[in-house]
Amino acid sequence: MTIGSQIAWDDTVLPFQLDRSDIRGRVVRLDGVLEEVLSKHDYPPQIEALVAEASLLTALIGQAIKLRWKLSLQIRGNGAVRMIATDYYGPSEDGQPARIRAYASFVAEDLQPGARAFDQIGEGYFAILIDQGQGMVPYQGITPIAGGSLTACAETYFAQSEQLPTRFALSFGQSTANGATHWRGGGVMLQHMPKASPGVAGEGGSGEGGLLQHGDLLEGDEGENWTRANLLLDTVEDLELVGPSVQPPDLLVRLFHEEAPRVFEAQTLRFGCSCSPDRVRESLSIYAPEEIAEMTTDEGIVTADCQFCGAHYEFDPATLGTGARSDDA
Template structure:
């Protein structure tokens, strides 16, 4: 298969619906997005794996929301990996790609490369933030870090905050295809009951610490469908999710042909950052001239670095802050 053909479904999110079982889902394949995210920093392999998983979750979840601006996922813990942050910016116009960016903060001396990434998170929380832009009140939902993966945390969020039974099948790792440099790839499937099929659970859940799980939310009339579709999903193989030889549509047919799958238009996704000099100036506009003086380097500049894309900004201290003269703006 040619590289050009493979790229037809790389860096896309394909929405679908299973008409027989009243479920909806997404298939995501990420390649260039991960390269854009990970090349900005020298992350240890365990941290790279966490970022790959979080970026994949962001692509899958972001496409399910009608966004005017931004979805953010965040994990904050007391472990060696202190924070992982991702942003998904909805398309600016029909036919345009969505943009994703991500980064992690970690204690390099505490990261153990022989341990799986999730074991290096410690205690903390998993948060989903939706910001629809100026004039809109941001939404935030939080659930404890629990389970054995970030996808478990995401499924727990949907169970607690949205009362939606949700399951993920994800795969990610370094690819060494002939003729290309080794790089990260990721692929995954997200499945959810349609909202009307989700009864509200009133008494605690069966998950860790009493958290709700998908099975706690599936009513008797939908339990058979949920069990059957999950059994199909569990047959998916790693190479089907991230390999170059199975298209997203072929994968859905292979897994769910009995469920009457129906696909919609795929959403392209790209690595992209929204940082700019104007945004840096805006963030500094709350500081006085005295505050700006304390931020000024020995060579007489105010500097700022974007954690997401690595951009470096150097500004004249006389031109920033709320006391800056009009002539220096």
Template sequence: MTIGSRIAWDDTVLPFQLDRSDIRGRVARLDGVLDRVLEQHDYPPAIEALVAEMTLLTALIGQTLKLRWKLSLQVRGDGPARLIATDYYAPKQDGTPAQIRAYASYDDTRPLEGKPFELIGKGYFAILIDQGKGTTPYQGITPIAGGSLSQCAETYFAQSEQIPTRFELRFGHSTGVDHEGWRAGAIMLQAMPKASIPTPPENSEAEPQLLSADDILDGEEGENWQRANILLDTVEELEMVGPLVQPTELLVRLFNEERPRVFDAQPVEFGCTCSPDKVRQSLSIYSARDIGHMTTEEGTVTADCQFCGAHYVFDPKTLGFEAAEAPGDTA
């Protein structure tokens, strides 16, 4: 097998369906995308792992939804890892790549050791969907739960969408002869329930309980779900991240008896939508006096994009609601 054939599936999301089980899913391979996301910042290893996991989740969830514009995932906590934010931009045309960007904000004055997920502390996991102009953005929030970002996402789908969902993720930094950089693979399973969803009593004084797949599925649907998950439990790390096992081959290895059927793969790339105009718009609410407080000793106003690291320099006279007409900025 040549190197070219080994990396043919890098930075793709492959949709599939298990016809026997009535379960849909996605297989993701993100390699160059993770390299681009993580090279923008010198994150500590624990924060790097959280960003990598969140990026994989975003690729899987974004491709599942029929997006016209943007999906955002956010995790906010009271621990050292204060914020992890990702954006998935839907392809502008069929056959073109979707775009992903991600970054994290953390408190480097506090210890950043131990299990990455524990650095988040108490907080919430949020999914935001923006379908563009003329639509109302959707936001769903669930508390931080479980022992990983993947389990937070599973809880969100069970609680907010009543859709049993499973994520299996593997990632790491490779130093192989033919590849040096991040290799990452992930599988997502979703069952579309047909049974009625249980609802808690209206006057219950008990603490609210988060739903799980066991609360949503029963009977044959529950058996199908359990069987598919048992098969997914057998996956090995090298099968997930590649490059020797292609996603189509992986599906046959795992789910051959479930009759897997694949659809067109979606390419994914790193991309950022920042621009001088967007920075200028975000500063348009400030007065000339406010802009003066932001001006450096060199007589300019600067801004940095947290996602891609772009550095912008503006003439302060062109900023705020009292701005002059002529722009004077550089990037």
């Protein structure tokens, strides 16, 4: 794809490379996807901000996985926010959209008015999980909650777990057009090519608690190139990130024209949930008959709601749990 190509950029991820700096990256724009993720729930503003940030990170990180794979972010804490979970489903085949979903679990009465959204998480961990499909062992990498934002946690994860200098710049919020308010978000991800072999692993870094940060991993010409690209990214403005007036290729030229940006095929994104009656029934198959009885309502049914999309399911308790097949034996 050439820099001048024109496509609809909302709900897309555009991969690129800075040929003169040996740095790759992605630009994301979320419009309808972010609106659907957040409109499924009535979250307080602090929770909305965390879910929006996690969704943008998921879109940027997930674009690198292969067809039919799934990448998940999990943020768990001991504060008011207990968990934020996101999923990125790779396209089923080339040319198809990827799918994203997200939700948060929190204790509303524990939320601290006026406190930063990130501070509501408390202590915990930030994890990236990759499911490569049936018969494959899922990959999982974990880093502590630190650094003051989910974005900082993601940067620390790549530095600490993958030894890849990585930087994110994100922006999101609600915009009003024609009297209607909806969510928009955007961001840029920079990542040094994985040929670097830093010698600081295990020696501690400059981050919180001695964790490695992206600036700890490179030196010499590579370090200079990385520093220069980061200084250029520091000049980006929020309105440039979220759009829609500035298109991603134009943004790359504005930020990195001296680094020879080269763009690749954009990946379209959609909101998508994998829940179904069969999947819910399978998740309930581990429960004993007495546990199913406790779940059964006065109306004689078992109900379940998808935490991601809000879909509501109802089941006959006789068809659920470990005792469901006993009558057929």
